[in-house]
Amino acid sequence: MKAHPTPGFLAVLAQIAPGTELAQGLERIQRGRTGALIVLGHDKLVESISSGGFRINTEYTPTRIRELAKMDGAIILDGTGRQILQAGVQLMPDAQIETQESGTRHRTAERVAAQSGFPTISVSQSMQTITLYADGERHVLEPAERLLARGNQAIATLERYRHRLDQVTSALSAAEIEDVATAREVLAVLQRTEMLRRTSEEISRYVLELGIDGRLLAAQHAELLSGIQADNELLLRDYSDAEGQELDIEHALETLHEVSDAQLVELDGLTKILFPHSSIGQDDQLTPKGYRLLSQIRTVPKVVGDRLVAAFDNLQLLMSASTSQLMEIEGVGEQRARSIREGLARMAESSLLDRYI
Numbered sequence: 001m002k003a004h005p006t007p008g009f010l011a012v013l014a015q016i017a018p019g020t021e022l023a024q025g026l027e028r029i030q031r032g033r034t035g036a037l038i039v040l041g042h043d044k045l046v047e048s049i050s051s052g053g054f055r056i057n058t059e060y061t062p063t064r065i066r067e068l069a070k071m072d073g074a075i076i077l078d079g080t081g082r083q084i085l086q087a088g089v090q091l092m093p094d095a096q097i098e099t100q101e102s103g104t105r106h107r108t109a110e111r112v113a114a115q116s117g118f119p120t121i122s123v124s125q126s127m128q129t130i131t132l133y134a135d136g137e138r139h140v141l142e143p144a145e146r147l148l149a150r151g152n153q154a155i156a157t158l159e160r161y162r163h164r165l166d167q168v169t170s171a172l173s174a175a176e177i178e179d180v181a182t183a184r185e186v187l188a189v190l191q192r193t194e195m196l197r198r199t200s201e202e203i204s205r206y207v208l209e210l211g212i213d214g215r216l217l218a219a220q221h222a223e224l225l226s227g228i229q230a231d232n233e234l235l236l237r238d239y240s241d242a243e244g245q246e247l248d249i250e251h252a253l254e255t256l257h258e259v260s261d262a263q264l265v266e267l268d269g270l271t272k273i274l275f276p277h278s279s280i281g282q283d284d285q286l287t288p289k290g291y292r293l294l295s296q297i298r299t300v301p302k303v304v305g306d307r308l309v310a311a312f313d314n315l316q317l318l319m320s321a322s323t324s325q326l327m328e329i330e331g332v333g334e335q336r337a338r339s340i341r342e343g344l345a346r347m348a349e350s351s352l353l354d355r356y357i
């Protein structure tokens with residue numbers, strides 16, 4: 001399945017984000033109230049659908065492209081956008097390719113992108129908009145102020161989500177340690193983590209699209225994510241064999257990412273993702289394997305954590321293991337065994353404090 005938006009599309013978005021030479025060129029074209037049709041790449045196919053124009057083969061600069069945009073026809077750059085190859089080119093893409101656009105410039109841009117696979121940019125003279133066609137997507141660039149306003153709103157949402165995720169995560173950790181975790185508590189973490197991941201992804205896109213104008217947003221974003229696991233993999237691994245099921249983790253994660261925002265709000269709907277083969281109810285108690293809590297002990301590398309879980313099978317058995325039992329596991333020496341015991345004991349202590357004080 002194609003990720004949405006695709007990495008290829010995001011890469012082009014970054015290539016034309018504020019602060020880049022391409023963005024400066026587009027801005028000049030817009031300010032000069034001319035339009036433009038720009039193809040970011042050239043090969044035999046582009047050649048075969050081109051007619052007229054002239055070869056320039058000169059280094060790209062914002063002023064040059066702005067001057068060339070005054071002429072009729074398309075401008076063709078190389079894939080990196082550093083070289084202007086041709087200008088004044090009449091493009092004749094396959095007219096069978098479907099397009100929703102109305103003006104000929106935009107229709108051509110969309111078709112050329114679809115046919116050649118190269119990103120194309122259309123600057124509309126009449127509407128003063130910049131549209132990017134790349135990797136099957138059509139995207140109208142928004143003014144930086146609007147993107148920043150949206151980004152800031154998303155940051156405020158992320159802050160709320162992070163707070164809520166912290167709450168449900170400590171509740172689950174405490175319950176896991178006391179071996180009284182219910183499916184509802186597990187699902188709440190699954191849900192909240194996914195909500196946070198989505199908002200975070202949205203912010204990453206604003207940051208990317210904002211280029212140099214998004215630096216502050218990027219710093220706030222990174223700070224809000226520090227020290228948390230915005231990923232459900234360990235949680236899914238912890239409960240992958242609950243009630244004798246064998247969960248396909250990759251598939252479960254994919255399914256979770258595809259759930260609509262409206263469906264994500266309902267814990268009931270998520271039950272089928274985590275427990276597809278059983279009829280677990282939200283109040284049923286479950287015992288985790290311990291991957292997630294072990295990952296919080298800094299001295300335990302992932303591969304050792306995996307071995308520990310494989311050997312002890314669940315968190316309760318792991319917590320009651322002695323130092324010498326822990327040392328039987330490959331990669332666990334006396335010091336690491338002690339730090340595992342101390343780490344788990346500290347978690348147990350703080351979970352009791354959280355619960356009763």
Ligand SMILES: Nc1ncnc2c1ncn2[C@@H]1O[C@H](COP(=O)(O)OP(=O)(O)OP(=O)(O)O)[C@@H](O)[C@H]1O
Nearest residue numbers: 035072073074090091103104105106108124125126
């Ligand atoms: N097939 C094409 N190849 C190259 N350039 C084209 C092509 N079609 C249109 N253009 C360019 O777009 C310009 C504007 O065309 P037109 O007004 O029909 O399109 P439009 O989509 O309505 O544009 P705008 O939104 O800028 O007003 C043309 O003068 C020409 O420079």
